[in-house]
Amino acid sequence: MNKLRASVLMRHEVGLHARPSVKLTKLAKAFESRIDLGLSPDGPWVDAKSIVKVMATKAPKDSTIYFRAEGTDAKAALEALVTLVDGDFQDGR
């Protein structure tokens, strides 16, 4: 099984806060692959589908978010997640 990786700079004004976290975990859950999220290229990794874990990273503005995914739709999952974070969670506020 292949493990894919991606990273993206998060510029959201208040960091990986409630609203962005809800969007991110909802999107991650739309994919079958196992997806992890971390704040450094070497982890520690948390389940990107768990809002409890994602919020617990308390990622501030200007953090780089790292993803790794494993599964049949891993590539699509990473693309979608990177687009979401890069697009400021489709949320200008």
Place this chain on the structure above:
Amino acid sequence: MDDRTHRTAHRIEGRSAAPGVALGPLMRLAPAKHDARQHRSAAEEHQALVDALAASEADLTALVREVGDDEAEAILSFQIALLEDDNLAAPAFALIAGGEVANRAWSAALAVQIASYDGADDPYFRARASDLRDLRDRVLRQLAGEVDQVVPSGVIVAADDMPPSMFLATDWRDGGLVLRRGSPSSHVAILARSRGVPMIVGVDVERLENGTDALLDGEAGLLIINPDTDTRAVYRQRRAEQSEARQAVVSFNGPALTASGERVRVMINVTGLAELEELDPAHVDGIGLMRTEFLFQGREKLPTEEEQYQIYRRMVEWAAGKPVTIRTLDAGGDKPITGLTQAGDINPFLGVRGVRLSLRRLDVFRLQLRALARAAVAGNLKVMIPMVTVPEELDRCRALFEQAVEELRREGREAQLPPLGMMVEVPAAALTIEDFSADFFSIGSNDLIQYVAAASRDEPQLADLARPSRAVFGLIGHVVNHGDRSGRETSLCGDLAGDPGQVAALLDQGLRTFSVTPGALGPVRAAIARYSGPSA
């Protein structure tokens, strides 16, 4: 044939909290009983928590469809997402497997999460602790069997007590409210009066039966169970007359005059822009009190200067030249704000609230003063400071305000210093009113009464003490006199001003500016029109 007519009618007396008549079935809301859980087997406790989580999620999902405002929707969606995540409850289920009862296990699991958010450096993350507390309590209510009942319109709700948030979430069309606790001056009662919801307090709701037909007379403080056909007819007629009278009052225009032709100003108390939509500024003499707490409550983060400015400016523009008196943040006491008020005040009403809090949170206060100084350019704005106790507090506020104006001008923005007044609600300030360099005075009778009587307005047993006594009227007269002598306006913006039965007594004290909830405009103007001079 209607079988209800065969049951015997009986009357239950309470105390009037908001006038009006409601006719409909009684709906009992389950009382609080957090510790009522019996310990059962681990499997049963596990299932109880599973059910409570599912029910909470269903409630939140239903709620999110109704709220219709962005901020509230985001908060609820976050709570739903948390509930959907198995990681949230996993530690609780582990504790249950180890023999703990469901409610304690859930509280313990959430305590860890709450502590983690409470300890965050970033204020945005810190504020999430309140969401988790909210969620914790919702699930605990489910575990205790306190179902979040959906209140249909047209019923008379009977409950032990009701938080303001729940009152606001309820559709009260044609409905009414009966409480055991609370008092005519509690916040729910204030809301009920401003929204025209009949309400009485001090009723032993334990004895009331769900679904029974009832008639609520908010004026008389009376609940009639199984009213007979004649009684119903009388009240139907009264309700029709009331709504007619309300319509007539709204269309009433022109200045308020006493029977002897003396001009009295009648302004309104408002808590937001929404209330103004139905009102024509021509019907009032201005806004005597605009509260700003609602800008700060139930939010993810404190409002920015720009947000505040926009709202203040729209208020001033709505009034079209009439005065708009905005009160700086009066948080603390019974109005806590996440991330701002101090938790664990031993006696919140005697604690760090109003100006006391503002002078300790200059970051927040300065932003509000800047927004106000900018809005002052747009029209007839006045600013008042709540809970002033000694002259130095007001002097500091004025200095900060002047600084804010200077700063803004240096930045090239238009700004000006509006008239700066004070709320008179602390007896010490009322007694030494001559010492304060305020541009105007506004008497806050609700707090003044409870501070003068040393009796909480929320303690039903003390309702007879926490009322407008001769001591209170004496202080009001003292402040009004000083205002007259020194050429400064004195208004009264507490509930006392909106009580038609007290209007004459206030006019006797020389008060000529009233500020009342929009719902009381008509009755107060009518009482003023009946006044023909001091009674003996």
